[in-house]
Amino acid sequence: MYRYIFLFTLVLFPTIYGLAQDDALVPCGTSKIVEEALKNPEKKQIMDQLELFTQEFIANWSEQRKASNQITIPVVVHVIHNYGNENISYEQIDQGIARINEDFNGLNDDLSEVIDSFTNIIGYPEMKFRLATIDPDGNPTYGVTRTASLFYENTDSDDVMSLINWDSKKYVNIYVVRSFDANMSSAAAYATKPGNGGELGDYIFCRYDYFGDWNVNTDSGPTENNARRHTLPHEMGHFFNLDHPWGGTNSPGDTDANCTIDDGVEDTPPTAGTDGNAVGCPLNQTTCGDELDNVQNIMDYSSCAHMFTQGQSVRMLAAAESFAGNRYYLWQDQNLIATGTDDAHFLDQPHANCAPIPDFISDIDLGCENEEISFADFTYNYRNQNITYTWNFEGGDASSTSDPNPVVMYPNSGTYDVSLTTCNGNNCNTIVKENYITILSKKQVSLEEGVTNLQSFESNSFPNMTETNEIWWLGDNFNQQHWEITNLASTEGGSSYRIKSQGYNANRRSHEFSSPQLDLSEFSTSSDNTLQICFDYAYAKRLPYFEFTQTDNPHSIHNDALVVSYKTSCDANWNERPRLSTRPGQEGSFLNKQEQLITTDSVYFNNFIPNEDQWRTYCLNIQQLAGSSEAVIKFEFKGTGTDIDDTYLVADENGAFITEISAGTIGGNWLYIDNIAIGNESSFEEISSTRNSTIENLVISPNPSSNDNVLASLNLNRESEVKVTLTSFLGRVIGSKHINLNKGHNDLSISDIFNIPNQGSFILEISTSNTRLSNIIIIR
Numbered sequence: 001m002y003r004y005i006f007l008f009t010l011v012l013f014p015t016i017y018g019l020a021q022d023d024a025l026v027p028c029g030t031s032k033i034v035e036e037a038l039k040n041p042e043k044k045q046i047m048d049q050l051e052l053f054t055q056e057f058i059a060n061w062s063e064q065r066k067a068s069n070q071i072t073i074p075v076v077v078h079v080i081h082n083y084g085n086e087n088i089s090y091e092q093i094d095q096g097i098a099r100i101n102e103d104f105n106g107l108n109d110d111l112s113e114v115i116d117s118f119t120n121i122i123g124y125p126e127m128k129f130r131l132a133t134i135d136p137d138g139n140p141t142y143g144v145t146r147t148a149s150l151f152y153e154n155t156d157s158d159d160v161m162s163l164i165n166w167d168s169k170k171y172v173n174i175y176v177v178r179s180f181d182a183n184m185s186s187a188a189a190y191a192t193k194p195g196n197g198g199e200l201g202d203y204i205f206c207r208y209d210y211f212g213d214w215n216v217n218t219d220s221g222p223t224e225n226n227a228r229r230h231t232l233p234h235e236m237g238h239f240f241n242l243d244h245p246w247g248g249t250n251s252p253g254d255t256d257a258n259c260t261i262d263d264g265v266e267d268t269p270p271t272a273g274t275d276g277n278a279v280g281c282p283l284n285q286t287t288c289g290d291e292l293d294n295v296q297n298i299m300d301y302s303s304c305a306h307m308f309t310q311g312q313s314v315r316m317l318a319a320a321e322s323f324a325g326n327r328y329y330l331w332q333d334q335n336l337i338a339t340g341t342d343d344a345h346f347l348d349q350p351h352a353n354c355a356p357i358p359d360f361i362s363d364i365d366l367g368c369e370n371e372e373i374s375f376a377d378f379t380y381n382y383r384n385q386n387i388t389y390t391w392n393f394e395g396g397d398a399s400s401t402s403d404p405n406p407v408v409m410y411p412n413s414g415t416y417d418v419s420l421t422t423c424n425g426n427n428c429n430t431i432v433k434e435n436y437i438t439i440l441s442k443k444q445v446s447l448e449e450g451v452t453n454l455q456s457f458e459s460n461s462f463p464n465m466t467e468t469n470e471i472w473w474l475g476d477n478f479n480q481q482h483w484e485i486t487n488l489a490s491t492e493g494g495s496s497y498r499i500k501s502q503g504y505n506a507n508r509r510s511h512e513f514s515s516p517q518l519d520l521s522e523f524s525t526s527s528d529n530t531l532q533i534c535f536d537y538a539y540a541k542r543l544p545y546f547e548f549t550q551t552d553n554p555h556s557i558h559n560d561a562l563v564v565s566y567k568t569s570c571d572a573n574w575n576e577r578p579r580l581s582t583r584p585g586q587e588g589s590f591l592n593k594q595e596q597l598i599t600t601d602s603v604y605f606n607n608f609i610p611n612e613d614q615w616r617t618y619c620l621n622i623q624q625l626a627g628s629s630e631a632v633i634k635f636e637f638k639g640t641g642t643d644i645d646d647t648y649l650v651a652d653e654n655g656a657f658i659t660e661i662s663a664g665t666i667g668g669n670w671l672y673i674d675n676i677a678i679g680n681e682s683s684f685e686e687i688s689s690t691r692n693s694t695i696e697n698l699v700i701s702p703n704p705s706s707n708d709n710v711l712a713s714l715n716l717n718r719e720s721e722v723k724v725t726l727t728s729f730l731g732r733v734i735g736s737k738h739i740n741l742n743k744g745h746n747d748l749s750i751s752d753i754f755n756i757p758n759q760g761s762f763i764l765e766i767s768t769s770n771t772r773l774s775n776i777i778i779i780r
């Protein structure tokens, strides 16, 4: 007795026999997709044409037609992975394809378990599935591609197909991923019926642990698990236009709905279908009348799937013979030759000249001088050949090696490329990963300096700052909007750093950068005067939206956050400090201490550029780093970006319903950061008291005076631009000018600045953004 694991498929398009059903087993996303597909007249037309063809094909069917031509179908398996065990082995892929071939040719050994009532209707279309041995470019292949991508989990089929797709008129594209997004999260696999795919054609998607009944934990098999064993054949059944035995819905066991619809197959009796998850294998089941349900059918959901019927077999062959849905092109002789699945090529060492395709990862990509970094080989498109490796490590020790999985150290800070060439004889491929390894530089932070500015984003060469030989680390951009230097706003110098989450996929990724290795050994570990990091930041909402359900505590639904973490040494773990978040207190560390990321009440549709008042200074205690000689501080932007699965009810600030909105259409606004500084708390306090520009001791001399000899003196607490205005007693402006003055004492010749009348009383006003002083000038 095997543990039964439920499997079901998405029927992207209901057949003419049935309507889409809402069902507890299918996440709401399915009905949305079906609704979308229903609106597509071209797809509906293909389905209608294929059905007409199929009915005629069945009416004219005779067994003799099949006898002479077993058709061959070329297949490619696209493995989408993140270097985990979802990157399934060739052995597992072989087994999955073998399981399809067994079931489609009546060779599955569990066919013997079919009960007497059904043995006379067993059928199989005698289709042969072969992994392609020639790729679309004409190169030798094992018929398996391996793509490292963040789309390996929570997968949406459109995202994955945009990564890789072979012509669907020539190959059956089977995609393997770790998990599906919320629309399909409870499915093991799904397929398109003929013509139901989008621009890139039809496909099958399968979770890595349902690709054959392979033990994915030990990478050995088979397990004989009934559901897993027949998952791919079930999907291939859909791919060749089969419905579930009750019809085109996804609600097995629903007597009311399913007994009145049909699967278009003569010899599968009307059935409500079998919810195997609940009832296992009820061989005596009669759900729609007296006739015994064909519970052992591969297209049902029982825990004893073993067979197709003759009717199903003919229906699949009809799909294969039809132009409607493109299945006809797959098995034509010229396509078998083009894909290397014809006997002559396929049976004659088709892989001898396969060029291995290199790929690799390292255990860390942010390191310190002379730290050991391990590289792991992920080369594919070879199996039993002895292949050669040529690594090149720019700046590394060693700088090259032929070891498949080398360990390398980097003596000097810098950002370095890594390349790997792999060869099968003279058949080679090379991959270069640019700026793949960053070795942080070391930076001494002086206690005496008080507050040390770490970064104000003024260098054109940031993060690899050639002027100061500082190496900062800039993490992976994941092909998304990443941190970028901008001169649109700043609080120190002319530039700042910014990022926004618009355009991200549903998988939230951290966009990171980090400081060099900071030597903070001068700072006391026992001080009450704690070590702090302070920075300026600005962030605005993009839309005035609030969560309708939380009107008592409305907040932006857009879940953006800025997280600062540190580590005390190169190989220590990161420690997160309280984050700034649009939803403080919802996730992360120190929930109670988190603060609001939004720095302005104003809303900007898209292009927030902060003015002076919209910046905020934020300081974090990093006393844990005091005394460390190799501290690293990391900034992470965690944006949600598009979140296709969520629909929000939007309310105004009074809680009144405005509209329903898909979060997929919303991105966050820009987050700016500038002026990152480090120092003791007391030093920052001193700075903030001097931050505001203030004028003191405005004195006019001599006074009274003549109009060609007026001198004003004043003190400034910092270098500032001041505004100097001279008006008459009646308020008439005689002149107004902006002048840059130095810190400390300044003498201004007012007679040189303005053309002063030769008699009268006047008011001289000198102001900064923070203070304003005035004095009377008497001219005689």
Ligand SMILES: [Zn+2]
Binding pocket: 008, 009, 010, 234, 238, 244
């Ligand atoms: Zn299905």
